[in-house]
Amino acid sequence: MNLDSKNSISQLLSSVREITKENKFLDLIKKNIIVLILIFLLVLGTLTSGTFLSLYNLQNIAINVSIFGILAIGQTLVLLTKQIDLSVGANMAFSLIAAIKITQILMSQFGVNIIQEANYVNSGMLTIIVFTIVVSNLIGLLNGIITVKAKVPPLITTLGMLYALRGFAYVLSKGHPLYFTYLQGFNWLGTKILFNVPVCFLFYLVIGIVGILILKYTKIGTKIYATGGNEKAAIYSGINSDLWRIIVYGVSGFCAGFATLIYSSRLESVEVAQATGYEFISVAIVVIGGTTLEGGRGRLFGTFLAAIILGVVINIITLMGLIVWYQNIIIGIIIISAVFAYIKGIRVKKRT
């Protein structure tokens, strides 16, 4: 009697294994689906407007993609550790404004006034850039420390930070936008084209590739995946999960700093309300790209492609003449559908 049931159970298990091997096949299709979607969108774009495939338009797309793509890279790491960062958009605005303020104060010690006509920044570019990255990093780390050490849920920490940072940005800038038109060379990052490819997109490629390499091929990557996948297993294996949870927030902060440099370099200005809503876009991109919210599962490459897809989608919407708010709706729908799709997938797996 014992033998019977054990045999039937192992029979069941082997048929289960066969089904899950099939799932691998489905995974392959899923990987290719993203590419298929991309191709579909390109076709759609061409049909929509004659200018879609023009160099200028494609470069536009590339520049936009690089901005939120870089944000999404940081967000991916955060989501992989089962956390979330809703403060990235606000971080973008704040870090640059704060950097300008700091530079202004520093330079005034030397009797140099970097701001003319109340709104135009005319020097101190290097310092501003450096401080932007520094500040955005620190904000990221602060998010991490509050979440991990004070055990505040990531939602609350980053939501509160979102409002706090926007507010601070307003206070520092007194609500006025700041312009970089007189700052020589500042617009290089956002507008320079090299061999027909925007420089910022090249940076995106580089950051993306470095990110993929680190996540997939180094111990750092396994530590992050393990921390998000099963924190207990990670701790048992000697991984300092607290540390890595904080580090990913730092990286997200760094990405925000970099993204805002591209953004403001391109528009040659910075203002308090810039990048509003970018946090949602970054979450949407990460979710579409296949990273799930349960932690430990997802590929940067997926995020990478998803950013391009979203960039193309937004471009097509703009070319169609649809208004900006549709973007929000689409983003919301995308987040929810991607989550639903993932949950359906998990349900199938769990049943077997």
Add this chain to the structure above:
Amino acid sequence: MRNLKNILRSLPNIVLSNNVFILFIILIFILLIGKIFVPHIFKIINVLNVLRIVSIIGLVAIGETIVLLTGEFDISVGSIMSLSLVIGGSFLGFGSIPALLITYLTGLTLGVINGIAITKGKVRSLIMTLGTLSIYGGLASIVTRGKAIYLYGLPYLWLGRGSIFRIPIPVLIFFGISLICFFFLKFTSTGRYIYYTGANEVAAWYSGVRIDNIKILAFSLSGLFAAMAGPMFAGQTQRITPIQGVGFELSAFAIAFLGGIDLWGGKGSVIGVIIGAIIYGFLLNILALSGVGTYIEQVLKGLLLIVIVIIFQNIIRK
């Protein structure tokens, strides 16, 4: 009648229970500090104004409280306020009353949608309401094509700026609804189910509680109350804009946590939230009156939320 007596008899218990008592102390403390920095804080005009604003964000906070008590989060309340205001606003041609009714109905519906998606679809409430925040907000902008609607109709303005016997309408509505919620939560079976579900969802399920229905109810009320707060706000500012509700979720959370609602659900009292709202309102009032810019306010609001959570959750957890 005997029931009423029993209920009244248990009131002192509630007031004297630790949390609420502490909140009273904090409120008095804040008022004293306010008196020092802002001498005219107790002038009737100011107090009424503060209470007026408190009532509006407080109402949203009550709705959020019910969701929090079941152990979930609703960060779409701001967008629900915007969208329901805007949809109601497009019916102004039929009269203000129909418009108001449509507003409330829309809010209720949006809340129900949230609830059903979260319970049946098994999506985490955090993500679901993050999504609906975007969707509802975007829809609001589309419906008005980004423009604002200027209000001259009586009911809205009355809701926002009117008073009865010098008591502002919003205050009446807020206190009325809060008290109803208080009794509802404390003395009905559904109220108990809400607390139990938040305290331990699994045990509630094992005990036969219909946790899905309870959660849907909670989200519906959250949407409804957000929609009810909208017209009062619109009446004050005399217009309906598609981004009217932005930032309300932050204040709602802050007030709820300040009022002693447990982050993980299952614990906390509406009385605490009422006092929390008053404290929050006066805090903002003091900041505003002492010449601190509105944006510093915003900064502090954000920081306040974090600080409140850290402090109160650690105290409660003890």
Add this chain to the structure above:
Amino acid sequence: MNNEPLLKLVEISKTFPGVKALREVDFSVNYGEVVSVVGQNGAGKSTLVNIIGGIYTPDNGNIFINGQKVRISNPGIAEKLGIGMVHQEPTLVPMMTVSANLFLNKEHLKNIFFLNFEKMKEESNKILDVLGFNINPETLVENLSLVERGVVETAKAMLLNPRILIFDEVTATLGISEVERLFKLIQELKSKGIAIIFISHRLQETIQISDRIVVLRDGKKVGEFNRKDKVSLKGIINLMIGEKVEERKERAKEIYIYDEPILTVKNLSKIGYFKDINFNLYKGEILGFAGLKGAGITELLKTLYGTLIKDFGDVYLKNKKVIIQKPRDAIKNGIGMITNDRQKEGLALIRSIEENITISSLDYLTNMFNFLKPNILRRSAERYISTLDIKTTSLKQEALYLSGGNQQKVVLAKLLLRGLDVIIVDEPTKGIDVKTKVVMHNLLIELKEKGKGIIVASPEIPELLSICDRILIVASGRIVKEVKRSTNLFNESNILETMYS
């Protein structure tokens, strides 16, 4: 090799709140020796090995490795001392591959920075081969069966090149051929000089492979057998249960009404857990379920209550077929359950005792407008606080502050208030002190005398013997034997033998 054993534990004691898990236990293991630790549930086996593995620290006593005193304060130190442990429940990252899990935080590198996947895959294959399992190192752990995960967990421990390898009840879900393979592996490790500490319920096989068997009972070491002692299964079992099996025979009168069963279960099956379960529960009867962990009893009970869904079969209440798909259905049909995890499934700890007692009966206690009458709620709760003797300062106290026994009483009160006909109890006295255990048993007997039908499942056979009218023995998901109180087969030895064979 000097005279000191590889590992020696001297007078180790460990107390958890309310329970003395280990009392001055001496234990030792030598190179190349296989020592098994046997005992009933709660005897202290897991606690002992968890102390060796660094998960717990002893309250008293000393540990020596090769004669040198050591302090094993965390798993990391245990690892450094060459102690590897294969846990009962695998701790692996589900979305990562087998290979990645095996080398978690100990990865092979090439060129300083980059992971050397090929080398890790190679070594994974090697170690999996040694274990005799054909698992592809590139599969994700979440796609592995429970057995395979156990294998990976074992491989992970072995990769540390331990001197001492502990197996904590890993055989619970293994089939015969897999157990054979495990034992072959153990022989190989033994021949390499590795010391093995083995915990298992399969006494027959344990006798086969062990060099020494240590018997624990109630936290004390009560016996030790060497291979040459030619010990018998019966001998070990007797030692495991000790003398007290005779104590609790006295019990109340046997009242049951045989004519109509209150609950009938026909052909109930759930794939992978239990099959073809058939039995009746009569009014005024306490029906016991005995079996090893993994036999499927808890799953069966949960299916009756609606927290798991059956695949086949029917359940009848008072001869009427009922469909139970969630606890609410069960309660509506008069079935209540106290699960084996009262803190997670039975109580809302931060709510008051009164709320916990009344939660399932609220729809009966409201007036017209859904309003609750505080008086009635209070009185209902008070009634049960006194009849069940729940020790508390006030009914408004949070359930959190009660002792385990009193918490269990609150869960029982919840069911009783609702007036249910069938009560299912899984591990009624888990984590409860001895005095309250008796109280609990008396309560169940009182309920039986009032005509309720009670199902009790417990890993403690004496408990079942003292209160049940009948006991069904379950093994591998099927009912293998029924033992009636009136017969002379109604004793511990017999039941244990059936369970363990």
